[in-house]
Structures are given as structure tokens and as C-alpha cells.
Amino acid sequence: MPVIQVQxxxxxxxxxxxxxxxxxxxxxxxxxxxxxxxxxDGVSFDIGEGELxxxxxxxxxxxxxxxxxxxxxxxxxxxxxxxxxxxxxxxxPEFQKQFSLVMGQKNQLWWDLPAMESFILNKEIYEVPDAQxxxxxxxxxxxxxxxxxxxxQVRKLSLGQRMKMELIAALIHSPRILFLDEPxxxxxxxxxxxxxxxxxEYNQRFNSxxxxxSHYMDDVKELCERVIIIDKGRLLxxxxxxxxxxxxxxxxxxxxxxxEEVNREDLEKIGQxxxxxxxxxxxxxxxxxxxxxxxxxxxxxxxxxxxxxxxQIEDIIRxxxxxxxxx
Amino acid sequence: xxxxxxxLYFLAKNNLAREFEFRSYLVIRWLTDLIWVALQLILxxxxxxxxxxxxxxxxxxxxxFTGLFxxxxxxxxxxxxxxxxxxxxxxxxxxxxxxxxxxxxxxxLMSFRYHALGETSSVVSxxxxxxxxxxxxxxxxxxxxxxxxxxxxxxxxxxLYCLVLGFAILSFFTTRLTALxxxxxxxxxxxxxxxxxxxxxxxxxxxILLPLVFAVTFPTKIFLNRLxxxxxxxxxxxxxxxxxxxxxxxxxxxxxxxxxSS
Numbered sequence: 198m199p200v201i202q203v204q205x206x207x208x209x210x211x212x213x214x215x216x217x218x219x220x221x222x223x224x225x226x227x228x229x230x231x232x233x234x235x236x237x238d239g240v241s242f243d244i245g246e247g248e249l250x251x252x253x254x255x256x257x258x259x260x261x262x263x264x265x266x267x268x269x270x271x272x273x274x275x276x277x278x279x280x281x282x283x284x285x286x287x288x289x290p291e292f293q294k295q296f297s298l299v300m301g302q303k304n305q306l307w308w309d310l311p312a313m314e315s316f317i318l319n320k321e322i323y324e325v326p327d328a329q330x331x332x333x334x335x336x337x338x339x340x341x342x343x344x345x346x347x348x349x350q351v352r353k354l355s356l357g358q359r360m361k362m363e364l365i366a367a368l369i370h371s372p373r374i375l376f377l378d379e380p381x382x383x384x385x386x387x388x389x390x391x392x393x394x395x396x397x398e399y400n401q402r403f404n405s406x407x408x409x410x411s412h413y414m415d416d417v418k419e420l421c422e423r424v425i426i427i428d429k430g431r432l433l434x435x436x437x438x439x440x441x442x443x444x445x446x447x448x449x450x451x452x453x454x455x456x457e458e459v460n461r462e463d464l465e466k467i468g469q470x471x472x473x474x475x476x477x478x479x480x481x482x483x484x485x486x487x488x489x490x491x492x493x494x495x496x497x498x499x500x501x502x503x504x505x506x507x508x509q510i511e512d513i514i515r516x517x518x519x520x521x522x523x524x
Numbered sequence: 525x526x527x528x529x530x531x532l533y534f535l536a537k538n539n540l541a542r543e544f545e546f547r548s549y550l551v552i553r554w555l556t557d558l559i560w561v562a563l564q565l566i567l568x569x570x571x572x573x574x575x576x577x578x579x580x581x582x583x584x585x586x587x588x589f590t591g592l593f594x595x596x597x598x599x600x601x602x603x604x605x606x607x608x609x610x611x612x613x614x615x616x617x618x619x620x621x622x623x624x625x626x627x628x629x630x631x632x633l634m635s636f637r638y639h640a641l642g643e644t645s646s647v648v649s650x651x652x653x654x655x656x657x658x659x660x661x662x663x664x665x666x667x668x669x670x671x672x673x674x675x676x677x678x679x680x681x682x683x684l685y686c687l688v689l690g691f692a693i694l695s696f697f698t699t700r701l702t703a704l705x706x707x708x709x710x711x712x713x714x715x716x717x718x719x720x721x722x723x724x725x726x727x728x729x730x731x732i733l734l735p736l737v738f739a740v741t742f743p744t745k746i747f748l749n750r751l752x753x754x755x756x757x758x759x760x761x762x763x764x765x766x767x768x769x770x771x772x773x774x775x776x777x778x779x780x781x782x783x784x785s786s
Contacts, residue, residue, distance in 0.1 A: 219661055265621070268625055269780070271781075271782070271783055271784050272779055290627035293627035293629045296625075298625050303621070303622075305622055307542065309545050310541055310542055314537075314538050315538075317534065322628050323626075324627075333624060454543055
């Protein structure tokens with residue numbers, strides 16, 4: 198039984214168009230032309246309990262809008278959504294007590310007070326019993342290694358420490374569903390890694406369902422077995438990360454190391470030369486002819502070493518989003 | 525209800541801790557308020573040096589009015605003003621997300637999240653002026669009067685809160701509402717004096733000012749027995765209806781909340 202069900206979700210915004218210049222501004226005072234900006238345009242998916250799903254897409258793809266509909270912040274234009282059996286935008290307290298929305302760019306902690314005060318306030322807001330509060334807090338503090346910072350004012354914490362505190366504040370009521378919108382944004386690589394480890398551990402330990410959006414492919418690669426790709430409000434892909442390669446990559450990469458100098462133009466006959474830096478070259482060839490191309494390369498060039506590889510997921514996704522030919 | 529009082533207590537605790545971080549600001553706020561009170565009182569004394577009665581109010585009644593005005597405005601300023609002041613900005617920047625995802629009434633959280641303790645100076649000075657002026661009138665005070673005074677203050681605060689909030693909610697539709705602070709300034713300057721002074725000019729003005737009479741003028745008059753006791757119920761009814769309407773308006777407006785992109 199899925200905990201999140203989304204069917205044909207659409208969210209359109211009315212946006213008014215303005216002609217450039219002063220005359221355009223004056224005209225827009227009296228009559229405005231509106232058009233529908235399709236933030237989300239017919240998206241459907243189900244998510245089961247305990248799944249950790251990555252939501253990826255370029256800026257403005259509709260990821261955050263989808264999360265906001267799922268957490269009840271926005272009313273959709275059409276479509277049905279059920280989260281834990283609730284319709285999110287009814288904003289029932291029983292529903293709100295079971296999820297948490299963390300946005301990397303927004304904070305909910307009291308800036309001038311130690312984070313502990315915000316946790317206590319959240320305990321009241323979510324009506325968490327004393328014993329459960331203490332246990333959850335101890336567990337989270339230990340997992341995130343922030344024991345020494347609980348009594349330090351939030352404004353004096355580093356960005357990484359603050360993000361950890363934000364997570365504790367968001368998790369103090371032990372939500373069953375967690376929406377993480379770019380939780381690692383702005384963090385250094387070490388802190389990003391720690392955050393990822395925590396998210397993974399949290400998901401496994403508490404079997405909570407997590408939807409994560411991120412611009413960092415490392416987040417998605419390391420955490421999510423399943424990814425949903427959205428672009429221009431539409432769902433491009435929903436499945437295992439490895440499946441992305443099968444579906445979108447119709448090319449492979451031949452990496453060759455040569456024992457003698459070769460001519461770049463000659464290599465172009467085999468495929469598209471992506472990198473050429475003697476003695477190494479990377480050539481992109483169509484999937485279907487990869488083995489023939491490899492044989493050709495071995496036959497006609499002084500090859501010392503040859504590798505046939507799948508392209509990087511980052512590259513595939515970037516190419517999907519830029520609408521390039523994937524050859 | 526109990527839960528919300530408890531929440532208010534925890535919010536007040538956090539706010540107290542935060543404001544004590546800035547002690548000097550508190551002292552300055554109290555001092556400037558003291559000067560402001562003094563000027564206001566001098567103004568009243570000057571007015572009444574020309575005539576013992578103005579529009580049926582004597583000097584001590586106007587002092588009481590001023591005291592009550594300061595108490596009502598002070599309570600509003602302490603608990604809600606800052607939050608409502610930032611409401612348009614919060615709507616514009618999508619910061620309402622915070623309140624809308626919590627299992628607590630969103631209007632409560634958006635109205636009473638941050639307090640401004642410096643404004644309590646107005647409540648304290650208002651009470652002192654009110655009690656002093658009342659004692660000068662020489663009438664005694666009983667339990668019923670104390671209870672009705674409390675009711676009058678609460679309903680006055682509710683009316684003021686609704687008048688400001690109702691305007692601020694417009695920002696759901698306009699996205700920007702820079703007029704809010706000047707609106708509040710005009711509103712509080714109008715409320716500083718009994719609405720009687722506007723009655724003689726144009727009937728239309730009476731209609732426009734009708735909601736305003738419930739903020740301070742009626743409460744003072746009811747307490748002074750210058751209006752029949754039944755007006756206490758009218759006052760309660762007016763506060764309840766206004767609160768209900770603004771609450772409905774809030775929920776209607778929430779449907780227009782578009783958050784902000786990340």
C-alpha cells in the first residue's frame with residue numbers, strides 16, 4: 198500500500214506578461230495579458246512506505262511545487278493526491294503531525310536563541326510527550342554529533358551545524374514522511390557527506406519515507422535507489438537509478454590509451470571525440486555499434502589499453518535536460 | 525483553548541529570552557515611551573485649559589480614554605503588531621510555509637509568533653494613567669467593574685487586531701502592501717481621540733468610522749456608564765463578529781497563497 202499517491206497532478210500559475218519599457222508598464226496598469234505557467238503538468242506516481250526517492254530536475258522543473266502540494270501548502274489546479282490517506286491541502290493536524298518539510302534555504306530555528314529552545318517549542322507545537330521527546334532528541338543529537346552545540350545561539354553556529362539543528366527540529370516529532378528540499382545546499386563536501394550518511398541511517402533506522410530533491414547528483418546517487426525526473430512540469434522518468442542509463446543513454450564511451458601519437462581527425466571517423474589529450478582519448482559512439490567501433494579502433498590504431506564504459510549519470514541527465522541529441 | 529494559552533506561554537518565554545539579549549534596546553524603548561506619554565498628557569492639559577469640557581468629555585475622562593487607548597494598543601503592539609507588520613513580506617517571500625505545515629492554527633502562529641516586550645511600557649503607563657484619572661473622578665470600583673474592564677480591554681484589542689489584520693490580508697492578493705505601516709499610523713492616530721470629534725461633519729464619515737468606535741471610544745464610555753449596560757453585549761458581539769469575518773477572510777485568502785519558489 199503506497200503512502201503517497203499522486204494522480205495527474207497539475208499546478209498552473211497565472212502569470213501576467215509585461216511588454217518591455219515604460220509604455221509597457223503603463224499599459225500593464227490598465228490591461229494585463231495573463232498566461233498559465235505550468236509548474237506541474239500531469240504528474241503521477243506512487244511511493245511506498247520506507248522508500249527513499251530522489252526528485253531531480255533543473256531549476257523551475259516543478260520539484261519544489263510538487264513537494265509543496267504534497268505538504269499541503271499549495272492547492273493543485275487539478276489531480277488527486279493522497280498522503281498517508283489524507284488530502285494534504287485540507288491541512289488536518291493529524292496529517293501535519295506525521296510529516297516534515299525541510300527546505301535547505303529556509304530556517305525555522307530562532308536566530309538569537311540556542312537551538313534547544315526551538316526544539317522545546319516544536320515539542321509543544323507537535324504535542325510530543327516528554328519521554329518520547331527526550332528519547333528522540335538524544336538519538337538525533339548522538340547521530341548528528343551536536344551535543345556540544347545545543348546551548349549555543351543559532352546565529353553563532355556554522356552553516357553545517359545549523360543545518361543539523363534544522364534537521365533535529367524537523368524530526369523531533371518523528372515524522373513518517375520527510376520532504377527534504379535541497380538539504381545539502383551550500384554545505385562543504387565533508388558536511389554534505391555527513392548529511393547523506395545521516396539521511397540514509399535515519400531512513401533505515403526508522404523506516405521513514407523520504408523524498409529528496411537535490412542539485413547534487415552525489416546526493417541522489419548515494420541515497421536513492423529510485424529516482425523521479427521532472428522537467429518542465431512533466432515526468433520524464435520514474436525508476437531505478439541504473440535504469441536511467443538504459444533508457445536515455447544511447448551511446449557508450451570508449452576510452453583508449455595509445456602507444457604512439459594518433460591523429461584526431463582519424464579518430465573522428467569512429468565516433469565523436471569527447472576528450473583528446475595524448476596518450477588518452479575518449480570517444481562517444483552509438484550503443485548499437487559500440488563493439489564494432491572498439492574492434493575498428495583496435496585494428497587501425499596503436500591502442501595500448503581500451504575501456505568501454507557507460508556514460509556518467511550526471512552527463513546523461515544534463516543532456517536530457519538540455520534536450521541535446523544523446524548520441 | 526488551553527493548548528493555545530500554553531503555546532502562547534512558550535512563545536512568550538522564547539521572546540523574553542531573545543529580548544533580554546538586547547537589554548539596552550528595551551531601556552531606550554521604555555524611555556522614549558515615557559517622553560511620548562508626557563507629551564500626550566501635556567497636550568490634554570493644554571486642551572482643557574481652554575474649557576472644562578470638550579464634546580461632553582471632561583479632563584479626567586479624557587485621561588482615562590488615553591490610558592485605555594495605550595493599554596489596548598500596547599497589548600496589540602506587544603503580541604501581534606510585529607507579526608502582522610511582516611505578514612505581507614512573509615507572504616511575498618513564501619515564509620508562510622512555516623505556519624501552514626504545523627498542526628496549529630496558522631493564523632495563531634502567524635499573529636503571535638514574535639512579541640515586542642518593549643511595547644509593554646505602553647500597557648503599564650496606560651494602566652497607571654487610567655487608574656489615577658479614575659481615582660480623581662471619585663467613584664468607587666467593584667468586582668463587576670473590574671471584570672467588565674477586562675472584557676472591554678480584550679474586545680478592544682480584538683477589534684484593533686482585526687482592523688489591522690484585515691488590511692494586511694489584502695497582501696495575499698496584491699503580493700506587495702507597503703501601505704500597511706501608514707495605514708496603521710493613520711488608524712492609531714485616529715483612535716487616539718474619541719470618535720465623537722468626527723461625528724458632526726458628515727454622516728458618511730460615521731459609517732466609515734463605525735468599526736473604530738468599538739476599539740477605544742465605546743469601551744471607555746461603557747466603563748464610565750455613559751452608555752447603557754446593554755452596550756457591553758453589543759461590544760462583545762461586535763468583537764465576535766469582526767473576529768469571525770477576519771478569520772473567514774484569512775482562510776479565503778489562504779487559497780490564493782502561492783508560496784515562493786525555492
